[in-house]
Amino acid sequence: MSLSVQLRHHFADFEVDLAFQVPSGISVMFGPSGSGKSTAIRAIAGLMRPTEAQVVLGDRILNDTASRRFIAPHKRRIGTIFQDARLFPHLSVQQNLDFGKRYAPTTVSLAEEKRVIEMLGIEHLLSRRPSGLSGGEAQRVAIGRTLIAQPEIILADEPLSALDAARKAEILPYFERLRDEADIPILYVTHNPLEMARLADRVIVLENGRVSGEGAAVDILSDPSVLPAAAGGALIEAEVVECHADGLVELRAGSERLFVPGSNCAEGRKLRLRVPPHEVMLATKRPEGFSALNVVEGRIKAMHDVNDAAVMVSLDTGAGALLAQITRRSVAGLGLTLGATCYAVIKTVAIAHDNMGFSGPNAVKGGPVTTKIT
């Protein structure tokens, strides 16, 4: 199942012109407010009629302005999770779930319902009213209600942006489980780089109503020409190879070895590291007599100006693409040029996402783990 979207819509002072694909897994749509994210979501869900559109889900045409086809929202089988959970206030939590069950295309078995309730940890809320739930609890119920309705794709429209950091950390793991357990495409809209780094299999970047970049998360996040420096930061896919007695975990990332501190270590686990560009230093020679553990060799692929003083350097390394934000003065002082070999010293690694529940010592439950390792 995959979703293909092409749409154009004219607003009074703004034009949206988008084309993108959503295959299975989580595609994160990333962009500042006013970039066209809401228009895209509303058009896919059928809550608005774009000037021109072709929206195809699997083999079903949901909207095709050329042939004047428009499937009503309730027949699209698209599960939308809204920023405000939108639980029906006149129904209990269980009745909210029943609402999804009533309109599911096939009968929802008790086992299936139980699985969803357990996955989201909402058993103890079933008899409560939505007005008595915290924001995080309400959002979990909303996710459950959507899952029980058996949609063919899930649209999550900034589902965490109304929540504080602790609540976000509470919900994020459920989206990870959704990605790993439910075999349907998820289009996840956000303007939060951490959520993107943690969840995305693919990224669609929107800017001023256009798609400015689309592709695998690892490629897009390490491409400073697509994402602003603050939002990007290289992603490194790694696997645990050894758990050392001194508390360090040895990871293999491509042909490189990296060390991060971590508890709950188990060999073979796969995880994703996010390396913020300002946490990477560059050296022209392999540094010696230095406390940093993680030094990888790379070649300079590109350099982009960030501002008057700073430059973003893209490196190809054995561990994957890396970004380093350094000063213009350092570039000149070190004589860095395209194609030159240099060494990246990684000061901090954030475990951006982890299929296996690996967590570092400073882990907020489910939150992004950032660890200084020098």
Add this chain to the structure above:
Amino acid sequence: MSVTDWISQVIGLGPQEALAVSLSLKVAFWAALCSLPAAILTAYALARWTFPGRGLLNGLVHLPLILPPVVTGYLLLLLLGPQAPVGALMNSIGITFAFRWTGAALAAAIMGFPLMVRAIRLSIEGVDQRFEEAGAALGASPIGVFWRVTLPLALPGILAGAVLAFAKALGEFGATITFVSNIPGETQTLPSAIYAFLQVPDGEGAAIRLVIVSIILAMSALAVSEVLARRVGARRSGREGIR
């Protein structure tokens, strides 16, 4: 024991007075109940749909509020009287309004309709459409969303509108007396009875008793309507906290 006997014994009203009170309650009850579905539909249409003639519909609904009630009653008589074509047609299928309590109920329903529609419309307009979108996103058809989301959320306002229309029907006089006259036991409602008692020399005591009953009924209805309206308010302000 009939309602009339009960009223007569418990409240201590004379037979004609008790008859007027029980008839009024019956007329008002059926007037409110039968006009409710039409009022909900009209209110929903005015609140949520844009269609040609929307302004005209809104005007028509409000007309009984502005027209002299006697005019409304006379128009009803012209339309549904025994000699009128529509009245004759309905008579032939066994429905008679003129000079019957059903006619009193019809007149009361029409006079109370604007109040009912206004209350329900306000209530429907207050239902957050984001909940309706959420219903559609879960696969509910527009009718399903109406029944399971819009209607329950608007319920307190709908009940308040119905109570208001009931109270209005209890007091309806001009249209009723013009359309169905003032026949004790058939069309003599509370206000008609008060009016009739005031026309006879020793009727003042009965009139005063009925006035007191009217005041009590009106106050109770207003109180119920007020409580329901407050529940709407509570539900609405509660909604802000719901995510």
